[in-house]
Amino acid sequence: MPHRAFFAFLMPSLLAMVLFILLPLISVGYQSLFSPPRDIEVLSEICSTNFLTGVRSCEQTVTIEKVEGPNIFRGLDFFCGRSVLACGELATGWSQKKGGVGEYWSKVVLNLPLYKAMAFTMFYTLITTPFIIVLGLVVALVVDNLWRPLRGPTIFASLLPFIVTPLVGSLVLFWMTDNTGGLLYTLTNTLAFWADDFSLRASPQATWSVIAVYGIWHVTPFAFVVFYAGLQTVSQDQLEAAMIDGAPRFDRLRYVILPHLMPLITFVLLIHIMDAFRVLEPIFGFQAAANAQSVSYLIYEHLVLQADKRYGSAAATSVLTVVMVFILLLPVLIRTWRDFRVAAR
Known part of the structure:
Protein backbone atom coordinates (compact mmCIF):
# COMPACT_ATOMS: atom_id res chain seq x y z
CA MET A 1 0.00 0.00 0.00
CA PRO A 2 1.39 3.47 -0.87
CA HIS A 3 2.39 5.59 2.11
CA ARG A 4 -0.06 8.32 1.18
CA ALA A 5 -3.01 5.91 1.15
CA PHE A 6 -1.81 4.33 4.40
CA PHE A 7 -1.68 7.66 6.22
CA ALA A 8 -5.02 8.69 4.70
CA PHE A 9 -6.63 5.63 6.34
CA LEU A 10 -4.67 6.10 9.57
CA MET A 11 -5.13 9.84 10.15
CA PRO A 12 -8.82 9.77 11.29
CA SER A 13 -7.99 7.14 13.91
CA LEU A 14 -4.87 9.01 15.06
CA LEU A 15 -6.80 12.27 15.27
CA ALA A 16 -9.53 10.64 17.39
CA MET A 17 -6.92 9.09 19.69
CA VAL A 18 -5.18 12.44 20.17
CA LEU A 19 -8.45 14.29 20.85
CA PHE A 20 -10.14 11.75 23.10
CA ILE A 21 -7.20 9.91 24.74
CA LEU A 22 -3.94 11.86 24.65
CA LEU A 23 -5.26 15.36 25.39
CA PRO A 24 -7.49 14.20 28.30
CA LEU A 25 -4.51 12.33 29.77
CA ILE A 26 -2.36 15.47 29.53
CA SER A 27 -5.16 17.51 31.13
CA VAL A 28 -5.51 15.04 34.01
CA GLY A 29 -1.75 15.05 34.55
CA TYR A 30 -1.76 18.85 34.66
CA GLN A 31 -4.65 18.97 37.13
CA SER A 32 -2.81 16.53 39.41
CA LEU A 33 0.07 19.01 39.73
CA PHE A 34 -1.76 22.35 39.71
CA SER A 35 -4.88 23.69 41.39
CA PRO A 36 -6.81 26.96 41.39
CA PRO A 37 -6.17 29.40 44.26
CA ARG A 38 -7.91 28.37 47.44
CA ASP A 39 -11.08 30.19 48.42
CA ILE A 40 -10.89 32.64 51.34
CA GLU A 41 -13.16 32.44 54.36
CA VAL A 42 -14.27 35.94 55.35
CA LEU A 43 -15.52 36.38 58.91
CA SER A 44 -17.93 39.27 59.36
CA GLU A 45 -19.55 40.46 62.56
CA ILE A 46 -22.73 42.48 62.85
CA CYS A 47 -23.52 44.01 66.24
CA SER A 48 -26.65 45.75 67.47
CA THR A 49 -27.74 47.31 70.77
CA ASN A 50 -31.18 47.02 72.31
CA PHE A 51 -31.99 50.60 73.42
CA LEU A 52 -34.58 49.38 75.95
CA THR A 53 -32.33 46.97 77.81
CA GLY A 54 -28.93 48.30 76.76
CA VAL A 55 -27.83 44.79 75.82
CA ARG A 56 -25.40 44.59 72.92
CA SER A 57 -25.53 41.44 70.76
CA CYS A 58 -23.30 40.38 67.90
CA GLU A 59 -23.79 37.85 65.14
CA GLN A 60 -20.89 36.35 63.22
CA THR A 61 -21.18 35.00 59.68
CA VAL A 62 -18.64 33.26 57.50
CA THR A 63 -18.74 33.74 53.75
CA ILE A 64 -16.62 32.08 51.09
CA GLU A 65 -15.00 34.35 48.55
CA LYS A 66 -13.55 32.89 45.40
CA VAL A 67 -10.05 34.02 44.53
CA GLU A 68 -9.31 34.61 40.89
CA GLY A 69 -5.81 34.08 39.60
CA PRO A 70 -3.45 31.67 37.88
CA ASN A 71 -3.26 28.03 38.97
CA ILE A 72 -0.83 27.25 41.76
CA PHE A 73 1.79 24.52 41.40
CA ARG A 74 1.19 21.89 44.09
CA GLY A 75 3.83 19.39 43.05
CA LEU A 76 3.21 16.00 44.65
CA ASP A 77 0.93 17.37 47.38
CA LEU A 112 -6.70 4.18 53.73
CA PRO A 113 -9.04 5.02 50.81
CA LEU A 114 -6.77 4.36 47.82
CA TYR A 115 -5.25 1.12 49.10
CA LYS A 116 -8.66 -0.17 50.14
CA ALA A 117 -10.00 0.58 46.65
CA MET A 118 -6.91 -0.94 45.02
CA ALA A 119 -7.32 -4.15 47.03
CA PHE A 120 -10.84 -4.66 45.70
CA THR A 121 -9.91 -3.63 42.14
CA MET A 122 -6.95 -6.02 42.03
CA PHE A 123 -9.09 -8.80 43.52
CA TYR A 124 -11.76 -8.22 40.88
CA THR A 125 -9.20 -8.11 38.04
CA LEU A 126 -7.16 -11.16 39.08
CA ILE A 127 -10.19 -13.33 39.88
CA THR A 128 -12.36 -12.54 36.89
CA THR A 129 -9.68 -12.56 34.16
CA PRO A 130 -8.76 -16.28 34.13
CA PHE A 131 -12.39 -17.37 34.56
CA ILE A 132 -13.52 -15.18 31.66
CA ILE A 133 -10.83 -16.52 29.31
CA VAL A 134 -11.33 -20.18 30.26
CA LEU A 135 -15.14 -20.09 30.29
CA GLY A 136 -15.26 -18.06 27.06
CA LEU A 137 -13.01 -20.63 25.37
CA VAL A 138 -15.05 -23.57 26.70
CA VAL A 139 -18.35 -22.06 25.53
CA ALA A 140 -16.87 -21.28 22.11
CA LEU A 141 -15.62 -24.87 21.71
CA VAL A 142 -18.97 -26.30 22.79
CA VAL A 143 -20.97 -24.07 20.44
CA ASP A 144 -18.55 -24.78 17.56
CA ASN A 145 -19.23 -28.51 17.95
CA LEU A 146 -23.01 -28.23 18.26
CA TRP A 147 -25.45 -29.44 15.65
CA ARG A 148 -25.61 -26.55 13.16
CA PRO A 149 -29.37 -25.71 13.55
CA LEU A 150 -28.80 -25.25 17.31
CA ARG A 151 -25.88 -22.85 16.99
CA GLY A 152 -27.93 -19.71 16.25
CA PRO A 153 -30.25 -19.97 19.30
CA THR A 154 -27.32 -20.99 21.51
CA ILE A 155 -25.24 -18.00 20.42
CA PHE A 156 -28.19 -15.69 21.04
CA ALA A 157 -28.76 -17.09 24.53
CA SER A 158 -25.03 -16.91 25.32
CA LEU A 159 -24.88 -13.23 24.38
CA LEU A 160 -27.76 -12.13 26.62
CA PRO A 161 -25.59 -11.42 29.72
CA PHE A 162 -23.35 -9.14 27.66
CA ILE A 163 -26.32 -7.32 26.11
CA VAL A 164 -27.81 -6.45 29.51
CA THR A 165 -26.65 -3.04 30.74
CA PRO A 166 -24.27 -3.46 33.73
CA LEU A 167 -26.35 -1.18 35.95
CA VAL A 168 -29.55 -3.08 35.14
CA GLY A 169 -27.87 -6.43 35.68
CA SER A 170 -26.47 -5.38 39.05
CA LEU A 171 -29.89 -4.06 40.09
CA VAL A 172 -31.40 -7.45 39.27
CA LEU A 173 -28.66 -9.05 41.36
CA PHE A 174 -29.49 -6.66 44.20
CA TRP A 175 -33.16 -7.64 44.11
CA MET A 176 -32.27 -11.33 43.99
CA THR A 177 -30.19 -10.98 47.17
CA ASP A 178 -32.69 -8.77 48.99
CA ASN A 179 -33.74 -10.10 52.40
CA THR A 180 -37.42 -9.52 51.68
CA GLY A 181 -37.77 -12.62 49.55
CA GLY A 182 -35.04 -12.47 46.91
CA LEU A 183 -34.35 -15.74 45.11
CA LEU A 184 -30.65 -15.93 45.96
CA TYR A 185 -31.32 -14.82 49.54
CA THR A 186 -33.84 -17.61 50.02
CA LEU A 187 -31.58 -20.16 48.33
CA THR A 188 -28.48 -19.25 50.36
CA ASN A 189 -30.42 -19.29 53.62
CA THR A 190 -31.74 -22.73 52.73
CA LEU A 191 -28.22 -24.01 52.08
CA ALA A 192 -26.51 -22.09 54.90
CA PHE A 193 -28.38 -23.93 57.65
CA TRP A 194 -25.84 -22.86 60.27
CA ALA A 195 -26.82 -19.17 59.98
CA ASP A 196 -30.16 -17.62 60.93
CA ASP A 197 -30.00 -14.71 58.48
CA PHE A 198 -27.24 -15.26 55.92
CA SER A 199 -26.91 -12.34 53.50
CA LEU A 200 -24.57 -12.03 50.54
CA ARG A 201 -24.29 -8.32 51.35
CA ALA A 202 -23.44 -8.71 55.02
CA SER A 203 -19.65 -8.92 54.79
CA PRO A 204 -16.92 -7.60 52.47
CA GLN A 205 -15.85 -11.13 51.53
CA ALA A 206 -19.34 -12.13 50.40
CA THR A 207 -19.89 -8.83 48.60
CA TRP A 208 -16.58 -9.06 46.75
CA SER A 209 -17.36 -12.63 45.69
CA VAL A 210 -20.83 -11.74 44.41
CA ILE A 211 -19.52 -8.79 42.36
CA ALA A 212 -16.75 -10.98 40.92
CA VAL A 213 -19.25 -13.69 39.94
CA TYR A 214 -21.44 -11.04 38.32
CA GLY A 215 -18.42 -9.68 36.41
CA ILE A 216 -17.60 -13.17 35.11
CA TRP A 217 -21.23 -13.73 34.07
CA HIS A 218 -21.39 -10.37 32.30
CA VAL A 219 -18.08 -10.39 30.39
CA THR A 220 -17.71 -14.08 29.47
CA PRO A 221 -19.96 -13.66 26.36
CA PHE A 222 -17.49 -11.09 24.99
CA ALA A 223 -14.65 -13.61 25.23
CA PHE A 224 -16.92 -16.29 23.75
CA VAL A 225 -17.74 -14.19 20.66
CA VAL A 226 -14.07 -13.38 20.03
CA PHE A 227 -12.94 -17.00 20.44
CA TYR A 228 -15.84 -18.37 18.40
CA ALA A 229 -14.95 -16.04 15.53
CA GLY A 230 -11.35 -17.22 15.79
CA LEU A 231 -12.39 -20.87 15.67
CA GLN A 232 -13.99 -20.29 12.28
CA THR A 233 -10.56 -19.42 10.86
CA VAL A 234 -8.70 -22.48 12.16
CA SER A 235 -7.10 -24.38 9.28
CA GLN A 236 -9.14 -27.51 8.62
CA ASP A 237 -6.17 -29.00 6.79
CA GLN A 238 -4.10 -28.89 9.98
CA LEU A 239 -6.91 -30.45 11.99
CA GLU A 240 -7.39 -33.22 9.45
CA ALA A 241 -3.65 -33.87 9.34
CA ALA A 242 -3.57 -34.12 13.13
CA MET A 243 -6.52 -36.55 13.06
CA ILE A 244 -4.81 -38.69 10.42
CA ASP A 245 -1.67 -38.77 12.60
CA GLY A 246 -3.82 -40.10 15.45
CA ALA A 247 -3.73 -36.99 17.65
CA PRO A 248 -6.49 -37.11 20.29
CA ARG A 249 -8.91 -34.24 20.77
CA PHE A 250 -6.89 -32.70 23.62
CA ASP A 251 -3.68 -32.66 21.57
CA ARG A 252 -5.49 -31.03 18.64
CA LEU A 253 -6.71 -28.38 21.05
CA ARG A 254 -3.28 -27.86 22.57
CA TYR A 255 -1.09 -27.88 19.47
CA VAL A 256 -3.40 -26.56 16.74
CA ILE A 257 -6.32 -24.56 18.13
CA LEU A 258 -4.73 -22.77 21.11
CA PRO A 259 -1.67 -21.48 19.19
CA HIS A 260 -4.04 -20.18 16.52
CA LEU A 261 -6.19 -18.41 19.15
CA MET A 262 -3.27 -17.02 21.18
CA PRO A 263 -3.43 -13.51 19.60
CA LEU A 264 -7.15 -13.38 20.43
CA ILE A 265 -6.49 -14.56 23.99
CA THR A 266 -3.97 -11.73 24.32
CA PHE A 267 -6.53 -9.29 22.93
CA VAL A 268 -9.23 -10.39 25.40
CA LEU A 269 -6.69 -10.22 28.24
CA LEU A 270 -5.70 -6.65 27.38
CA ILE A 271 -9.27 -5.45 26.96
CA HIS A 272 -10.52 -7.02 30.19
CA ILE A 273 -7.65 -5.76 32.35
CA MET A 274 -8.34 -2.22 31.18
CA ASP A 275 -12.08 -2.71 31.60
CA ALA A 276 -11.77 -4.26 35.08
CA PHE A 277 -10.21 -1.08 36.45
CA ARG A 278 -13.39 0.77 35.44
CA VAL A 279 -15.72 -1.39 37.52
CA LEU A 280 -18.30 1.01 38.93
CA GLU A 281 -21.88 0.13 37.93
CA PRO A 282 -22.08 -3.15 39.94
CA ILE A 283 -21.08 -1.26 43.09
CA PHE A 284 -23.89 1.24 42.56
CA GLY A 285 -26.52 -1.27 41.47
CA PHE A 286 -25.63 -3.76 44.19
CA GLN A 287 -25.42 -0.90 46.73
CA ALA A 288 -22.11 -2.33 47.90
CA ALA A 289 -20.20 0.90 48.60
CA ALA A 290 -19.99 0.07 52.30
CA ASN A 291 -18.08 -3.17 51.63
CA ALA A 292 -16.51 -2.69 48.19
CA GLN A 293 -15.00 0.41 46.63
CA SER A 294 -13.07 0.38 43.38
CA VAL A 295 -10.61 2.96 42.10
CA SER A 296 -13.28 4.32 39.75
CA TYR A 297 -15.69 4.67 42.66
CA LEU A 298 -13.02 6.54 44.62
CA ILE A 299 -12.58 9.01 41.74
CA TYR A 300 -16.36 9.42 41.54
CA GLU A 301 -16.45 10.08 45.27
CA HIS A 302 -13.84 12.83 44.96
CA LEU A 303 -15.68 14.51 42.08
CA VAL A 304 -19.35 14.08 43.04
CA LEU A 305 -20.05 12.74 46.53
CA GLN A 306 -17.68 14.96 48.50
CA ALA A 307 -19.12 18.28 49.63
CA ASP A 308 -15.82 19.98 48.78
CA LYS A 309 -14.91 18.76 45.32
CA ARG A 310 -11.42 17.25 45.33
CA TYR A 311 -10.45 17.70 41.72
CA GLY A 312 -6.72 17.47 42.45
CA SER A 313 -7.08 14.19 44.37
CA ALA A 314 -9.31 12.78 41.62
CA ALA A 315 -6.75 13.74 38.97
CA ALA A 316 -3.88 12.23 40.99
CA THR A 317 -5.86 9.01 41.48
CA SER A 318 -6.58 8.88 37.75
CA VAL A 319 -2.87 9.27 36.93
CA LEU A 320 -1.96 6.46 39.34
CA THR A 321 -4.70 4.28 37.81
CA VAL A 322 -3.24 4.75 34.33
CA VAL A 323 0.22 3.86 35.67
CA MET A 324 -1.08 0.73 37.42
CA VAL A 325 -2.97 -0.44 34.31
CA PHE A 326 0.17 0.07 32.23
CA ILE A 327 2.23 -1.96 34.73
CA LEU A 328 -0.29 -4.82 34.52
CA LEU A 329 -0.35 -4.68 30.73
CA LEU A 330 3.43 -4.41 30.35
CA PRO A 331 4.23 -8.18 30.44
CA VAL A 332 1.51 -8.90 27.88
CA LEU A 333 2.69 -6.05 25.64
CA ILE A 334 6.31 -7.21 25.84
CA ARG A 335 5.34 -10.76 24.88
CA THR A 336 3.16 -9.51 22.02
CA TRP A 337 6.03 -7.38 20.72
CA ARG A 338 8.43 -10.34 20.90
CA ASP A 339 5.98 -12.58 19.01
CA PHE A 340 5.54 -9.87 16.40
CA ARG A 341 9.30 -9.56 15.88
CA VAL A 342 9.68 -13.33 15.59
CA ALA A 343 6.85 -13.52 13.04
CA ALA A 344 8.33 -10.64 11.05
CA ARG A 345 11.68 -12.39 10.52
Whole structure:
Protein backbone atom coordinates (compact mmCIF):
# COMPACT_ATOMS: atom_id res chain seq x y z
CA MET A 1 0.00 0.00 0.00
CA PRO A 2 1.39 3.47 -0.87
CA HIS A 3 2.39 5.59 2.11
CA ARG A 4 -0.06 8.32 1.18
CA ALA A 5 -3.01 5.91 1.15
CA PHE A 6 -1.81 4.33 4.40
CA PHE A 7 -1.68 7.66 6.22
CA ALA A 8 -5.02 8.69 4.70
CA PHE A 9 -6.63 5.63 6.34
CA LEU A 10 -4.67 6.10 9.57
CA MET A 11 -5.13 9.84 10.15
CA PRO A 12 -8.82 9.77 11.29
CA SER A 13 -7.99 7.14 13.91
CA LEU A 14 -4.87 9.01 15.06
CA LEU A 15 -6.80 12.27 15.27
CA ALA A 16 -9.53 10.64 17.39
CA MET A 17 -6.92 9.09 19.69
CA VAL A 18 -5.18 12.44 20.17
CA LEU A 19 -8.45 14.29 20.85
CA PHE A 20 -10.14 11.75 23.10
CA ILE A 21 -7.20 9.91 24.74
CA LEU A 22 -3.94 11.86 24.65
CA LEU A 23 -5.26 15.36 25.39
CA PRO A 24 -7.49 14.20 28.30
CA LEU A 25 -4.51 12.33 29.77
CA ILE A 26 -2.36 15.47 29.53
CA SER A 27 -5.16 17.51 31.13
CA VAL A 28 -5.51 15.04 34.01
CA GLY A 29 -1.75 15.05 34.55
CA TYR A 30 -1.76 18.85 34.66
CA GLN A 31 -4.65 18.97 37.13
CA SER A 32 -2.81 16.53 39.41
CA LEU A 33 0.07 19.01 39.73
CA PHE A 34 -1.76 22.35 39.71
CA SER A 35 -4.88 23.69 41.39
CA PRO A 36 -6.81 26.96 41.39
CA PRO A 37 -6.17 29.40 44.26
CA ARG A 38 -7.91 28.37 47.44
CA ASP A 39 -11.08 30.19 48.42
CA ILE A 40 -10.89 32.64 51.34
CA GLU A 41 -13.16 32.44 54.36
CA VAL A 42 -14.27 35.94 55.35
CA LEU A 43 -15.52 36.38 58.91
CA SER A 44 -17.93 39.27 59.36
CA GLU A 45 -19.55 40.46 62.56
CA ILE A 46 -22.73 42.48 62.85
CA CYS A 47 -23.52 44.01 66.24
CA SER A 48 -26.65 45.75 67.47
CA THR A 49 -27.74 47.31 70.77
CA ASN A 50 -31.18 47.02 72.31
CA PHE A 51 -31.99 50.60 73.42
CA LEU A 52 -34.58 49.38 75.95
CA THR A 53 -32.33 46.97 77.81
CA GLY A 54 -28.93 48.30 76.76
CA VAL A 55 -27.83 44.79 75.82
CA ARG A 56 -25.40 44.59 72.92
CA SER A 57 -25.53 41.44 70.76
CA CYS A 58 -23.30 40.38 67.90
CA GLU A 59 -23.79 37.85 65.14
CA GLN A 60 -20.89 36.35 63.22
CA THR A 61 -21.18 35.00 59.68
CA VAL A 62 -18.64 33.26 57.50
CA THR A 63 -18.74 33.74 53.75
CA ILE A 64 -16.62 32.08 51.09
CA GLU A 65 -15.00 34.35 48.55
CA LYS A 66 -13.55 32.89 45.40
CA VAL A 67 -10.05 34.02 44.53
CA GLU A 68 -9.31 34.61 40.89
CA GLY A 69 -5.81 34.08 39.60
CA PRO A 70 -3.45 31.67 37.88
CA ASN A 71 -3.26 28.03 38.97
CA ILE A 72 -0.83 27.25 41.76
CA PHE A 73 1.79 24.52 41.40
CA ARG A 74 1.19 21.89 44.09
CA GLY A 75 3.83 19.39 43.05
CA LEU A 76 3.21 16.00 44.65
CA ASP A 77 0.93 17.37 47.38
CA PHE A 78 -2.15 15.70 45.90
CA PHE A 79 -0.31 12.40 45.38
CA CYS A 80 0.93 12.29 48.99
CA GLY A 81 -2.37 13.42 50.53
CA ARG A 82 -4.48 11.07 52.63
CA SER A 83 -7.00 10.60 49.82
CA VAL A 84 -4.33 9.19 47.49
CA LEU A 85 -0.98 7.67 48.54
CA ALA A 86 -1.22 8.88 52.16
CA CYS A 87 2.56 9.12 52.57
CA GLY A 88 2.37 10.73 56.01
CA GLU A 89 -0.18 8.26 57.35
CA LEU A 90 1.87 5.30 56.14
CA ALA A 91 5.04 6.64 57.76
CA THR A 92 3.25 7.38 61.03
CA GLY A 93 1.60 3.97 61.11
CA TRP A 94 4.92 2.24 60.43
CA SER A 95 6.71 4.13 63.19
CA GLN A 96 3.94 3.35 65.69
CA LYS A 97 3.30 -0.26 64.69
CA LYS A 98 3.34 -2.79 67.52
CA GLY A 99 2.75 -6.01 65.59
CA GLY A 100 4.17 -7.46 62.41
CA VAL A 101 3.79 -6.51 58.77
CA GLY A 102 0.45 -8.32 58.52
CA GLU A 103 -1.08 -6.26 61.28
CA TYR A 104 0.33 -3.06 59.77
CA TRP A 105 -1.16 -4.03 56.40
CA SER A 106 -4.60 -4.84 57.76
CA LYS A 107 -4.97 -2.04 60.30
CA VAL A 108 -3.14 0.83 58.59
CA VAL A 109 -2.80 0.28 54.84
CA LEU A 110 -6.23 -1.22 54.14
CA ASN A 111 -7.94 1.51 56.15
CA LEU A 112 -6.70 4.18 53.73
CA PRO A 113 -9.04 5.02 50.81
CA LEU A 114 -6.77 4.36 47.82
CA TYR A 115 -5.25 1.12 49.10
CA LYS A 116 -8.66 -0.17 50.14
CA ALA A 117 -10.00 0.58 46.65
CA MET A 118 -6.91 -0.94 45.02
CA ALA A 119 -7.32 -4.15 47.03
CA PHE A 120 -10.84 -4.66 45.70
CA THR A 121 -9.91 -3.63 42.14
CA MET A 122 -6.95 -6.02 42.03
CA PHE A 123 -9.09 -8.80 43.52
CA TYR A 124 -11.76 -8.22 40.88
CA THR A 125 -9.20 -8.11 38.04
CA LEU A 126 -7.16 -11.16 39.08
CA ILE A 127 -10.19 -13.33 39.88
CA THR A 128 -12.36 -12.54 36.89
CA THR A 129 -9.68 -12.56 34.16
CA PRO A 130 -8.76 -16.28 34.13
CA PHE A 131 -12.39 -17.37 34.56
CA ILE A 132 -13.52 -15.18 31.66
CA ILE A 133 -10.83 -16.52 29.31
CA VAL A 134 -11.33 -20.18 30.26
CA LEU A 135 -15.14 -20.09 30.29
CA GLY A 136 -15.26 -18.06 27.06
CA LEU A 137 -13.01 -20.63 25.37
CA VAL A 138 -15.05 -23.57 26.70
CA VAL A 139 -18.35 -22.06 25.53
CA ALA A 140 -16.87 -21.28 22.11
CA LEU A 141 -15.62 -24.87 21.71
CA VAL A 142 -18.97 -26.30 22.79
CA VAL A 143 -20.97 -24.07 20.44
CA ASP A 144 -18.55 -24.78 17.56
CA ASN A 145 -19.23 -28.51 17.95
CA LEU A 146 -23.01 -28.23 18.26
CA TRP A 147 -25.45 -29.44 15.65
CA ARG A 148 -25.61 -26.55 13.16
CA PRO A 149 -29.37 -25.71 13.55
CA LEU A 150 -28.80 -25.25 17.31
CA ARG A 151 -25.88 -22.85 16.99
CA GLY A 152 -27.93 -19.71 16.25
CA PRO A 153 -30.25 -19.97 19.30
CA THR A 154 -27.32 -20.99 21.51
CA ILE A 155 -25.24 -18.00 20.42
CA PHE A 156 -28.19 -15.69 21.04
CA ALA A 157 -28.76 -17.09 24.53
CA SER A 158 -25.03 -16.91 25.32
CA LEU A 159 -24.88 -13.23 24.38
CA LEU A 160 -27.76 -12.13 26.62
CA PRO A 161 -25.59 -11.42 29.72
CA PHE A 162 -23.35 -9.14 27.66
CA ILE A 163 -26.32 -7.32 26.11
CA VAL A 164 -27.81 -6.45 29.51
CA THR A 165 -26.65 -3.04 30.74
CA PRO A 166 -24.27 -3.46 33.73
CA LEU A 167 -26.35 -1.18 35.95
CA VAL A 168 -29.55 -3.08 35.14
CA GLY A 169 -27.87 -6.43 35.68
CA SER A 170 -26.47 -5.38 39.05
CA LEU A 171 -29.89 -4.06 40.09
CA VAL A 172 -31.40 -7.45 39.27
CA LEU A 173 -28.66 -9.05 41.36
CA PHE A 174 -29.49 -6.66 44.20
CA TRP A 175 -33.16 -7.64 44.11
CA MET A 176 -32.27 -11.33 43.99
CA THR A 177 -30.19 -10.98 47.17
CA ASP A 178 -32.69 -8.77 48.99
CA ASN A 179 -33.74 -10.10 52.40
CA THR A 180 -37.42 -9.52 51.68
CA GLY A 181 -37.77 -12.62 49.55
CA GLY A 182 -35.04 -12.47 46.91
CA LEU A 183 -34.35 -15.74 45.11
CA LEU A 184 -30.65 -15.93 45.96
CA TYR A 185 -31.32 -14.82 49.54
CA THR A 186 -33.84 -17.61 50.02
CA LEU A 187 -31.58 -20.16 48.33
CA THR A 188 -28.48 -19.25 50.36
CA ASN A 189 -30.42 -19.29 53.62
CA THR A 190 -31.74 -22.73 52.73
CA LEU A 191 -28.22 -24.01 52.08
CA ALA A 192 -26.51 -22.09 54.90
CA PHE A 193 -28.38 -23.93 57.65
CA TRP A 194 -25.84 -22.86 60.27
CA ALA A 195 -26.82 -19.17 59.98
CA ASP A 196 -30.16 -17.62 60.93
CA ASP A 197 -30.00 -14.71 58.48
CA PHE A 198 -27.24 -15.26 55.92
CA SER A 199 -26.91 -12.34 53.50
CA LEU A 200 -24.57 -12.03 50.54
CA ARG A 201 -24.29 -8.32 51.35
CA ALA A 202 -23.44 -8.71 55.02
CA SER A 203 -19.65 -8.92 54.79
CA PRO A 204 -16.92 -7.60 52.47
CA GLN A 205 -15.85 -11.13 51.53
CA ALA A 206 -19.34 -12.13 50.40
CA THR A 207 -19.89 -8.83 48.60
CA TRP A 208 -16.58 -9.06 46.75
CA SER A 209 -17.36 -12.63 45.69
CA VAL A 210 -20.83 -11.74 44.41
CA ILE A 211 -19.52 -8.79 42.36
CA ALA A 212 -16.75 -10.98 40.92
CA VAL A 213 -19.25 -13.69 39.94
CA TYR A 214 -21.44 -11.04 38.32
CA GLY A 215 -18.42 -9.68 36.41
CA ILE A 216 -17.60 -13.17 35.11
CA TRP A 217 -21.23 -13.73 34.07
CA HIS A 218 -21.39 -10.37 32.30
CA VAL A 219 -18.08 -10.39 30.39
CA THR A 220 -17.71 -14.08 29.47
CA PRO A 221 -19.96 -13.66 26.36
CA PHE A 222 -17.49 -11.09 24.99
CA ALA A 223 -14.65 -13.61 25.23
CA PHE A 224 -16.92 -16.29 23.75
CA VAL A 225 -17.74 -14.19 20.66
CA VAL A 226 -14.07 -13.38 20.03
CA PHE A 227 -12.94 -17.00 20.44
CA TYR A 228 -15.84 -18.37 18.40
CA ALA A 229 -14.95 -16.04 15.53
CA GLY A 230 -11.35 -17.22 15.79
CA LEU A 231 -12.39 -20.87 15.67
CA GLN A 232 -13.99 -20.29 12.28
CA THR A 233 -10.56 -19.42 10.86
CA VAL A 234 -8.70 -22.48 12.16
CA SER A 235 -7.10 -24.38 9.28
CA GLN A 236 -9.14 -27.51 8.62
CA ASP A 237 -6.17 -29.00 6.79
CA GLN A 238 -4.10 -28.89 9.98
CA LEU A 239 -6.91 -30.45 11.99
CA GLU A 240 -7.39 -33.22 9.45
CA ALA A 241 -3.65 -33.87 9.34
CA ALA A 242 -3.57 -34.12 13.13
CA MET A 243 -6.52 -36.55 13.06
CA ILE A 244 -4.81 -38.69 10.42
CA ASP A 245 -1.67 -38.77 12.60
CA GLY A 246 -3.82 -40.10 15.45
CA ALA A 247 -3.73 -36.99 17.65
CA PRO A 248 -6.49 -37.11 20.29
CA ARG A 249 -8.91 -34.24 20.77
CA PHE A 250 -6.89 -32.70 23.62
CA ASP A 251 -3.68 -32.66 21.57
CA ARG A 252 -5.49 -31.03 18.64
CA LEU A 253 -6.71 -28.38 21.05
CA ARG A 254 -3.28 -27.86 22.57
CA TYR A 255 -1.09 -27.88 19.47
CA VAL A 256 -3.40 -26.56 16.74
CA ILE A 257 -6.32 -24.56 18.13
CA LEU A 258 -4.73 -22.77 21.11
CA PRO A 259 -1.67 -21.48 19.19
CA HIS A 260 -4.04 -20.18 16.52
CA LEU A 261 -6.19 -18.41 19.15
CA MET A 262 -3.27 -17.02 21.18
CA PRO A 263 -3.43 -13.51 19.60
CA LEU A 264 -7.15 -13.38 20.43
CA ILE A 265 -6.49 -14.56 23.99
CA THR A 266 -3.97 -11.73 24.32
CA PHE A 267 -6.53 -9.29 22.93
CA VAL A 268 -9.23 -10.39 25.40
CA LEU A 269 -6.69 -10.22 28.24
CA LEU A 270 -5.70 -6.65 27.38
CA ILE A 271 -9.27 -5.45 26.96
CA HIS A 272 -10.52 -7.02 30.19
CA ILE A 273 -7.65 -5.76 32.35
CA MET A 274 -8.34 -2.22 31.18
CA ASP A 275 -12.08 -2.71 31.60
CA ALA A 276 -11.77 -4.26 35.08
CA PHE A 277 -10.21 -1.08 36.45
CA ARG A 278 -13.39 0.77 35.44
CA VAL A 279 -15.72 -1.39 37.52
CA LEU A 280 -18.30 1.01 38.93
CA GLU A 281 -21.88 0.13 37.93
CA PRO A 282 -22.08 -3.15 39.94
CA ILE A 283 -21.08 -1.26 43.09
CA PHE A 284 -23.89 1.24 42.56
CA GLY A 285 -26.52 -1.27 41.47
CA PHE A 286 -25.63 -3.76 44.19
CA GLN A 287 -25.42 -0.90 46.73
CA ALA A 288 -22.11 -2.33 47.90
CA ALA A 289 -20.20 0.90 48.60
CA ALA A 290 -19.99 0.07 52.30
CA ASN A 291 -18.08 -3.17 51.63
CA ALA A 292 -16.51 -2.69 48.19
CA GLN A 293 -15.00 0.41 46.63
CA SER A 294 -13.07 0.38 43.38
CA VAL A 295 -10.61 2.96 42.10
CA SER A 296 -13.28 4.32 39.75
CA TYR A 297 -15.69 4.67 42.66
CA LEU A 298 -13.02 6.54 44.62
CA ILE A 299 -12.58 9.01 41.74
CA TYR A 300 -16.36 9.42 41.54
CA GLU A 301 -16.45 10.08 45.27
CA HIS A 302 -13.84 12.83 44.96
CA LEU A 303 -15.68 14.51 42.08
CA VAL A 304 -19.35 14.08 43.04
CA LEU A 305 -20.05 12.74 46.53
CA GLN A 306 -17.68 14.96 48.50
CA ALA A 307 -19.12 18.28 49.63
CA ASP A 308 -15.82 19.98 48.78
CA LYS A 309 -14.91 18.76 45.32
CA ARG A 310 -11.42 17.25 45.33
CA TYR A 311 -10.45 17.70 41.72
CA GLY A 312 -6.72 17.47 42.45
CA SER A 313 -7.08 14.19 44.37
CA ALA A 314 -9.31 12.78 41.62
CA ALA A 315 -6.75 13.74 38.97
CA ALA A 316 -3.88 12.23 40.99
CA THR A 317 -5.86 9.01 41.48
CA SER A 318 -6.58 8.88 37.75
CA VAL A 319 -2.87 9.27 36.93
CA LEU A 320 -1.96 6.46 39.34
CA THR A 321 -4.70 4.28 37.81
CA VAL A 322 -3.24 4.75 34.33
CA VAL A 323 0.22 3.86 35.67
CA MET A 324 -1.08 0.73 37.42
CA VAL A 325 -2.97 -0.44 34.31
CA PHE A 326 0.17 0.07 32.23
CA ILE A 327 2.23 -1.96 34.73
CA LEU A 328 -0.29 -4.82 34.52
CA LEU A 329 -0.35 -4.68 30.73
CA LEU A 330 3.43 -4.41 30.35
CA PRO A 331 4.23 -8.18 30.44
CA VAL A 332 1.51 -8.90 27.88
CA LEU A 333 2.69 -6.05 25.64
CA ILE A 334 6.31 -7.21 25.84
CA ARG A 335 5.34 -10.76 24.88
CA THR A 336 3.16 -9.51 22.02
CA TRP A 337 6.03 -7.38 20.72
CA ARG A 338 8.43 -10.34 20.90
CA ASP A 339 5.98 -12.58 19.01
CA PHE A 340 5.54 -9.87 16.40
CA ARG A 341 9.30 -9.56 15.88
CA VAL A 342 9.68 -13.33 15.59
CA ALA A 343 6.85 -13.52 13.04
CA ALA A 344 8.33 -10.64 11.05
CA ARG A 345 11.68 -12.39 10.52
